[in-house]
Amino acid sequence: MFLSRWLPGLANLLHYRAEWFRPDLQAGLSVAAIQIPIAIAYAQIVGLPPQVGLYACILPMIIYAFIGSSRQLMVGPDAATCAMIAGAVAPLAMGDPERVAQLSVIVTVLVGLMLIGAGLARAGFIASFFSRPILIGYLNGIGLSLLAGQLGKVVGFQIEGNGFILSLLNLAGRLGEIHWPTFALGIAGLALLIALPTRFPKLPAALVTVAIATVVVALFGLDRFGVAVLGPVPAGMPKLAWPHTNLEEMKSLLRDAIGIATVSFCSAMLTARSFAARHGYTINANHEFLALGVSNLAAGASQGFAISGADSRTAVNDMVGGKSQLVGIIAALVIALILMFFTTPMAWIPQAALGAVLLMAGWGLIDIKSLHKIWKLSRFEYWLCVLTTVGVLGLGVLPGIILAVTLAILRLLYSIYQPTDAVLGWVPGIEGQVDIRKHEDARTVPGLVVYRFDDAILFFNADYFKMRLLEAVQREKHPRAVLFDAEAVTSIDVSGIAALREVRDTLHAQGIVLGIARARGSFLRMLVRSGLAREMETGLLYGSVRAGIRAYRLWRNKLRREGPSAEPV
Template identity: 40%
Template sequence: MPGLNVLFNYERQWFADDAKAALSVAAVALPVAIAYAQLTGVNAAVGLYSCVLPMIIYALFGTSKQLIVGPDAATCAVIAAVVTPLAAGDIVKHWQLVITMTAMTGFWCIIASRFKLGVLADFLSKPILMGLLNGVAITIIVGQFSKVFGFTFDEKYLLERLGGVPEYLSQAHVPTLLMALLTVSIYFAMKRIKPTWPASMFAIAFGAMLVWGFNLEQFDIKTIGIVDGGLPLFKAPDFNVGIIRELVMPALNLAIVSFVSMMLTARSFAAKNGYDIDADKEFMALGIANFASALSQGFAVSGADSRTAVNDANGGKTQLVSIIAAVIIAIIAIFLTAPLEFIPSAALGVVLIIASVHLLDLKSVWKLRLKDRQAFYLTLTTLFAVLFIGVIPGITLAVLLGLFQFIRTVMRPTDHILGMDINGVVRSLDTSDKAKPIDGIFIYRFNSPLTYFNSSFFKRRLLEQYARQKDDIECVIIDAVPCFTHLDLSVMAMLADLNVIFQKRGVRLEIAGRKRQLLAWFVNAEIKSGSEGIYVHSDLYLALRINQAKQLAAKEVQEAKEQEEQDKQEENTSSL
């Protein structure tokens, strides 16, 4: 529990800032948690339960001092997309499936932590995540229009919903729309008057007071209804166990996306405040937090960037912020849920739309067009996949794109021909002409680990690059450091073939670097080394010195022979 170390060494002067930040975080988290509960399709109290234990657990197990965990727009959209068709309108079954998927997400995170897979934080590239979050944001915004305008979507997918917009607008419920407009007005008025105050909370509270004071339900303005507060009671899921199979892969996708999104937030604030975080421990913390949420009848959580930003902006110093905020939310969830039933659904829809608008960053997507055209196309592919085929298939495609991007980089990496500059430093040959080729020696570097699926490409590229050289090449040296990282018998077989090819051409094949490792692998693969096979040197500079010494020795021998022949010719001439 890394957080315990901070709490045991807590300094008294931090408490004022932490308490202030905790109040602000709780004020922002309350309306958002209720709104995300509506998005997930469960009771408002479930959103509050999803904040309390996960925040406390993360404060103990997490390594970020600023990160706040809780319900997240993308996480809730994924859960709703998976669970809604499986529940088939059964409210209790829907809730139980949400809890089950949350527990499975936690399970995947803990397994990943045990196998040290924190490296998955870099698995989904930034362009893919940008496309994913923008797609999810647009999906949520369109979905919440039904609450704002007071109608119900009959279609499941975004395109069909957009196609029916004219008809749906004709069904708009005026009182509901007026409530939504009032919520928007209060929100932006608060942002203008008191930018640091929780505008969402004030807007929702104002709408609830109007509903309660003027009995606006008589005008068919929908509210979230009765909120069953109190302590959450654990209930084992009661449905066909076979349905769990439908949740396995979506839960894995959700675990990856939640973790990657959380790490982006955690790393940015850790860098800003001058400390490091441990990716593997973060995976464990996220897993235990999701387990805690499931046990307290909540839904899946992730790193909440907006609440983390509020924490940092208000001077939060330590994980105590999460604990204080969780206690405040717990008190409301247990004792003060009665007023929540008057919250208008239209107001929650507005809050979700505003939160989703903050997720949108189409300007950055467009800028990628100029910076990196390949990244731009990757972002658009993910974005349109989420919009056109749905959130879950879109996330699956995003994960596959990340995997294919990695495989493509490994299978078709860059390579370099090396030379030497005037200071005797080995460097790549390029258009700058800072380095020159070494007479009689060809040095090749392959910028990826060699394995069975890129060994043929390595062989082809090496022979292609060699064919472009002058005919005086006596030795081919492979830089082993970047490419020979592990034993692969397919690679060893390819290396043996290369040696045969070069031997027929009268060229020595040598490898520089990882000498002890490579000699052991040669024994396993029954490849000869030294004068009878492939030369292996400790490093590149040693290989060059030895070969240059051989060249010098050969030159001296050649000069001696020429001198000897010249002397013989002179002797013959004088005798004649």
């Protein structure tokens, strides 16, 4: 019980299946092959030496493998968080590389502590705002971003311009600058990545492709012909040390750490939930806060920088067929061994081959079939999915997601503001009540309006509820009573209670009795707590619509015998 709650990764590994090892080994080697050059490149974004990017991979990947609940998610350096770290530390470091490294460690530890605090505060509900269309749109946006971002490695020149559209426009205007040896190597890598899984499904296509490309570059000296390679990487593990700082720096870094923690969690959670949905299991958002927080503390302790869910490496893991968290451990150990003993061969890895692997990973993230399904089910959610993709491409990951979530919430509020309602009747042969607007042959009880409101009655729709109910009464000829079917009213607030009182008083002034059927849950509790249940005339709260109608008929018959002075039943 303890392991499954606090160390789900370890609990999963204790029930490891032997048949998982081969795909996990292949996936771990493939992830390591991609993680190494990406980590080196992202370290340069922050302004750190290349080996620091590898420091940020090893211990966090192992920690997450034990604590994390996602079987596919790979953690590591992320472009968005790296850019935010650079913006946080550069003004304080003032060009001093040593201070950049020290401040990066401090902000990473702050990010870790914030994420752990959010997990303990059970702030994982934030992830519930990421609906399925938003998840698909997010992955599509990340996939297209990967395609645009890696094309430069394949064509042999750095594509300028920020964003998907500007990158493609820049590429289209510079097609004459294609470096053909690099392009040929990249196309050959793509061909291998497409062919190998079909012909030899048990081979790790990404690793084999990178290995073959590296051997070709080294044997033929293609770097002399302008083919870009990784270049030398210093060997060795980090020397642990705690950096010094002051209160003013801490205040500045604390503000930036909040944003970095938000981006880190959103990126990791969206990726983890998306791949969990693909493989039929669920993610505990509160626990993911803790897992990501401890992983960031591990990154800080190993002199690295803030990490997040690595979408490209997660995509490679999924593409190769990784089965468990052992993939992260294998990848981390491989990176550690290479960092200590085998940094020399890394210098020959061609950027074109790495670009080809990431192009395939990006293409695998794009889900066109789900877009077609969403279009058939809901046009609004289809456009929400598309907008998420466009937002991620045009505004960035976090602003794009925030825009989509905001629109989804506004749509939800609008649906609550004007929910569906109905005047109920009966059709022979159909069990239960029906909406009389949809059934012309529906019958009603003369003098009785049975009205249903299909959502909570809250401050922003209380007046709408009052208006719709009174309009329904006005359409009835000679109404004597209203039976409010409250089964769908899950809750009501103070404004809703006030509106219900006003409805009762307005009807009473017209000689019309108000009854309520099927009140339950928090709605019924509010009726009792507000005193409205006590204020209503005896017997006007009913357990069912049928009971309310039966009481109305008895009262109507009593009226006929005794006259207007007859009390409601």
